[in-house]
Amino acid sequence: MTSSDIERRWQRAWAEARAFEAEPGDGPKYFLNVPYPYVNGLLHLGHALTYSRTDFMARYKRLRGFNVLFPFAFHATGTPIVAAAGRVARGEERQISILRQMGIPDAEMPRFGDPQHWVDHFPGEVRADIQRLGGSVDWRRSFITTSLNPRYDAFIGWQFRRLRARDLVRRGRHPVVWCPKDGSPVGDHDRIQGEGEMPQEFTVLKFRMDDGSFLVAATLRPETVFGQTNLWIDPDVDYAVAEVDGETWIASASAVEKLAEQAHAVNRKGTVRGSDLIGREAVAPMIRRRIPVLPSTFTDPDKGTGIVTSVPSDAPDDWIALQDIKRGVEGARRWGLDPDAVRGVEAIPIIESGGWGPLPAKEICERMGIRSQDERDRLLEAKHEIYKTGFYTGVMKENCGEYAGMPVEVAKEAIKAAMLASGEASLMYELSNRVVCRCLTPSIVKIVSDQWFLAYGDAGWKALARECLAGMDLYPEVSRKQFEHVLGWLRDWACTRELGLGTRLPWDGKWMIESLSDSTIYMAFYTISHLLDDVPEEAVRDELFDHVFLGVGAAEKVSRATGAPVDAIEAMRRSFLHWYPMDLRISGKDLIQNHLSFCIFNHVGVFDRGLWPRGFGVNGWILVGGAKMSKSAGNFMTMRAALDRWGADVLRLTLANGGDGLDDPNFDAEFADSTDDRLAAWLAFAVETMGKGTDAERPIDAWFSAVLDATLADFCGHCDSMEFRAALKRGYFDLQRDLRWYLRRAGEPDRAVMERFIAFQTQMLSVFAPHVCEEAWSRTGGKGMVSLSRLPDVDPASIDRKAIDAESLLIDLMEDLREVIGLIGGDVRAVHVFTAADWKWHVLALVRAAIAEGGARFDDVMKAVMADPDARRMGKAVPRIVQRMIDLRTSYDLTVDEERSKLAAEAAFLSAEFGCPVRVWTEGESEDPMGKAKQALPLKPAIYVEK
Template identity: 25%
Template sequence: MSHEGYDHTAVEERWQTAWAEADAYRTPDEVDDPTYVLGMYPYPSGKLHMGHVRNYTITDAYARYRRMRGDDVLHPMGWDAFGLPAENAAKERDTNPRDWTFDCIDTMKGQMRSMGFGYDWDREITTCVPEYYEWNQWLFSRFSEAGLVERRDAEVNWCPSCETVLADEQVEGDAELCWRCDTPVETRDLDQWFLSITEYADELLESIDDLEGWPNSVRQMQRNWIGRQYGTTLHFHIGGQGPVEAFTTRVDTIHGATFFALAPDHPISEELAAKDDAVREFIEEEADPDGDEPNGVETDLTATNPATGEEIPVFVADFVLSDVGTGALMAVPGHDERDHAFAEKMGVDIEPVVAPEPDDWDGETVPDAPDVSDEPFTEDGVLVNSGAYSGLDSETARERLTADIESATESTQYQLRDWGISRQRYWGTPIPVVHCDDCGPVLVPDEDLPVELPEFINTTGNPLDAAEEWKRTTCPECGAPATRETDTMDTFVDSSWYFLRYVSPDLADAPFDLDRANDWMPVDQYVGGIEHAVMHLLYSRFFTKVLADEEGLDQREPFTNLLAQGMVQLDGEKMSKSKGNTVSPQRIVEEYGADTARLFMMQAAQPERDFDWSEEGVKSTHRFLSRLSDLVEEYAAGDVETGDTESGRETIDDYVAAETDAAVAIAGTEYDDLTFNVALREAQDLVGTLRSYREHAEPHPAVYERGLDVAVRLLAPVAPHLAEELWETLGRDGLVVDADWPTATADRETVERRRRLVTNTREDVRDIVEVAGIDDPERIDVVVAPEWKYDALEIAIDSDADNLISELMGESHIRERGDAAADYGQDLQANREALQETLGDDDEYDALRAAAWLIEREFDAPVRVERADDADESVVRKAEPGRPAIDIVE
């Protein structure tokens, strides 16, 4: 150690070696008190960035804390190793994706080790090796046998740059750009493999309410993505086309339907485009579903309103989407904002058929129709201009119209679509299917799995199409020549169950050991980015439910608690290579140490908040760690003058002991809640208290040493290397990673009352000194309130009587205080909503005596703390529970 700052490089290397030799983070398979802590595994892109470091410091700190609490902790790490970026990188460098990926893994794993992350590396998984992706293929077969796999021709999102299909969730923004390369996405018709996630749509939606440990924002994003709507499906007859199905959630407005609209890719629209130049030109050149306003073209067709029999014009409109509802809709401009805007633009009639319900509505009278010429009325109300249905409320009208219209049926629609997993790329899991001219698509038998990737061929398009020898095979059913499926799986398949593989990573005959999975699952604490709120998290929930149904998994949800960590920013902007505003984790480790980087990030903000990287903040954190190491070293070397309780400083000892307990009580609850910044503030404040204690008095050795011991343990989850060094310096046995979490003799509520008392008292002294203009006080008297006031306060807090003073006066020992009791009772009555529990009179006296040295040091004057019985009555009158009287003698 150096007095100018400890040698972080030597310390970190030493303890990383010690942890490895002690196998400190190995998790046994059979445990009594399992706690599963997991960070979303990374894509091996080459180097860790600060977002990685923050994510994995959060899980590491929490895992270390739970270990110190006595839990058996599973804290593994692996690699989301398949994916198009590696394939593109390999093409650019004329290498192969496997070598590129494993080079990146080696680099990132070394960086993780240098950060001191406590992973059980014996459980490491890598999704691009056959030992892992064999089970993707096995699961595909099980999903197929359960009727959850379908192959069909479908219109798909196609990235022309990546030359692959994208899921809806991978198309970003109004401009519809590829999430990987920002290329505008096109649509194509291709044969695709789908997993039938819609079969679980209702359960996925309804069980969101049970995810109480998830952020509300993530839960709402999933609700919106599933997008369940209850409504009515009914037919509008289009001349020359027959009945066309439409879905509406507002069939009560059907009498106000003044036009019918088709999506540009609706079959009728495409048929019209072949013979109508205006329709073709609109579809090919003008339609813009993401435009600022709806646009369309009128056709020569009309549709018959099934409720009124009226003929209404048919439009092809770009605000109608083929994958929402049925791709056709009845448009009611009087009661829908989008329809209203379109009708105004196209000169279509706007008719009101629902009016706001009057305040004095009798349930029968038909109110006046609203004026909808400028804006629609979009709420439920009472029907008007609706024939026999006028005068009905909207809900009743929906029920009756659905029953009365011949083609109408109740219907539930979802925005969620089945999950297209086909990707036209090399670096992914081969879909275990062969295509036979006679038998069609046939699953590869389990005994022939895995279907391994062939050698990489650097070519345009899908390299598997160019692997002619690999493609040629025989049909498992008839033995005839057949061709392998050349699509690979979406890499979200890999991550939809990887958390199960960690419980038995070397298992050779199943994807996971069911008994162990049932012991460990669900993951107790999961941490990752908000960008995965829909895709990864939704797919993982889907897989878990299927595995519960098909394989006997006990749990139907994968993650009990979810934390979506915020971004690390620089000058208010997200760090990004393209912006040139990144900070290298490796540089920070080399210059300041891993513990400094970890501690700075954890103390800067709550984990879910964004925060700005600050070089000065990093330096300040390093200085703090150096000061702590000096405190411990100097004490261990015998360089601190200590004294015992006979020195007359026992109240100071009491204060430091109490503050040590307070730090333990508060930090523990904050670590439980993952509010590391508050927990770390307690540890840092304790270190500051210990420094002041040493400077102001000869500290009691037991009190001082316990304070140092506690500070080290409170910091150990976040700054583990230095904590190990200081733990050893203090002469403790074993590793701090195996140490017990410290215990406190006071609960948090009591601690906070004591602190509030001391803080308020110090502030009151400051106010009096400032207002009275006292430059050099001779003595400061602090007088605790009389016991009867504490009794009165307790009665007031517990009472629900209207006349509090009368209730107080019912107590003889309070009533006998006369005017003083009446005055205090009036104060309590006036402030009943703001009353707070305080310490008792004896505890307040002890707490103030213990903290008196802080006031003495600040004002350079002796402080006398007195009980009410020992003080002047004129001063006692001013004292209240939690707010002692202050008398300053000049």
């Protein structure tokens, strides 16, 4: 029988027995779940990691007597499926070949032009794969999201009305990267260029001219307004004149276009040549000083407003441009500029910053040898260098009015806010790099003004979310800082889209609810989804959810209002209260900053305190062969492919062995290749050994029994912390090593101990390799299924530590013997082992006491020991052995008599192992030609090898 036969057999058995269909019942409940996968394809190895870890926990908790619920569902919300279906419909070869690789025959391909077909097709595939993985899932509760599932649709609608009633969903404006052709925001994945780019906020400074119109200059550094000396304008550019928000602004034509998209009232009126503006004067904001307009070549009409305010003290561009114009000052006459006035323009120091003199821009231009305003790249570098230190370490100088003495970091926001309030400035948004939509249209920034938001920026909501987090268990605990940071950092989340599958926003049907936003509290839906199937669709209404999830109203009343049967309503309420709150949700670490945090927010926004989530587990991203899995790297693997190659048990074991914590665990194919044989061998061993053996009760049987207890305790400790790699090592690899030792020591094993061992090993290993363990369990007389069996509790205090320590003493001694025999070489006639004399045990007690009291400093310990008359009597041998005792502190907790009787009892075994007589003495008891006996220390016997 091959491992795949075994896997199929037990998967069928679990399904037939409905082994994992969870109902309220005996034992404490444990509800764990995972984010449902998006059904646009097959699962990959990364899914396998997260789902395996969840299944490990589910199976472990069952072994510990918990009534475990592990449900699973499918996510279809959002645009990718719609987009991909569109590509299939248009016959795009790339998309079609992706589907072909997932096993879709060409004849089926046309059907994938319809998004609905994806939703019909993939959930079944995903479920089949999870079942093949051995997932212990209650499949009755599965569902699909979006309006394709009216009951889920109603649930999401209820959730949003509920949040809105608490004023947590609000309408607002927001800058987004926008495709003018598609008429929608352009997410990172919808871009062929400019991934990661986001709208950058510029402060638009307004400079009033004598005729009442404004020259407007965009800046990223509003705090430098105190150093403004002039404006730069390109004489060869035609600037637009436009009415903006009721004022007359002059800016580049493209800037006016942008402003029009950004919720400004814009009315274009005409143009003005840059050269006509040179030499005029305008009043600079904040400093309220008249400054001249000077010509430059470095301004870019497509960047900002095409007009630049000049701060030559801190902006290298401005400094160099100013030097340029002063050098060619006579030429400035042709703009009608007064050369003396130009010469009179001087940089004004405004920021005090570590490592820089009063004029950083001048300094860096001189240091880098920048000569001209046309050295664009070097000027950019210079700008970054100044900004880095200036922003984080700089302080505003005394000439900066009420901002004097303020750190630049703070002053920047304060100055901007003040100018916005006084009307001297406005805002505009711009992309710092080009972004191109998949439809090949360059993106712009648009202010969307009727967008709906989940108000994650709301202080009161944040406070509740923090409270929830503080009460949660996190695995690993080191992820807590990340969560805390995210909760603080989250701002209002735009929760609606115009496109894609999903649920319509109940009160504003123009919008669909976005895919992360419809997935925040659906774990509650699992508790009732199978019961809800029996309720008529039209009865699934807010009153029903209000009652089931919030306890509003009496069941009879809700029944009358909705038409749902009373007993169904009551059953749902009971089920929800039984399973909720969820105990654990497990995902990849990438979901910390969105989904898992949203999950906290929406729970505290909807449910009462007692129903908030209790725990999150996060894991890294799977590496294959040490590299991040990707199609381009050639190491991408679907879960199905991995199952085909190795089978479920091996795959699971290999995933568990990959590593714990937030690091990316490595999938080691070599380990996987060697694991199938190992499992088969173990199954054969268990079947072969069960029921055989002696009934003699020997010390070594007590040892192995104690090891079983200790292993079980450690195993549980690791599983409780989701340290599955460590649990696998302890509960399997270490225990297998101990078994080999036991068999070597015992010869014929003890029947009762072996029965105990086989049962425990099967149970512990079943967390990782459930199929082969069911097989082993059933063939070694286990009752029922191992998946539903109970692992006994171990009281750590009851473990026989003496037996373990005594055996460790023997193992250490054997290592020493091997080393000595190996070193001296040749034939060995006999081995003599000497345990330490009584007085050394006395000294050991003194040493231990001294260390416990005052640390391990030799002088102090020695003094303490020599204060004892009995020790002093032993004279000059004492310092040496005290030093050795300090160096060689052992953790074994054994007495003199225990050491001696253990070694005496094992002399025969040692003789057999080393193939020569082994005699055990107490120091001084026997001949000792090489004077080795005196080296004996308590728990570190001396050795004399006779050649």
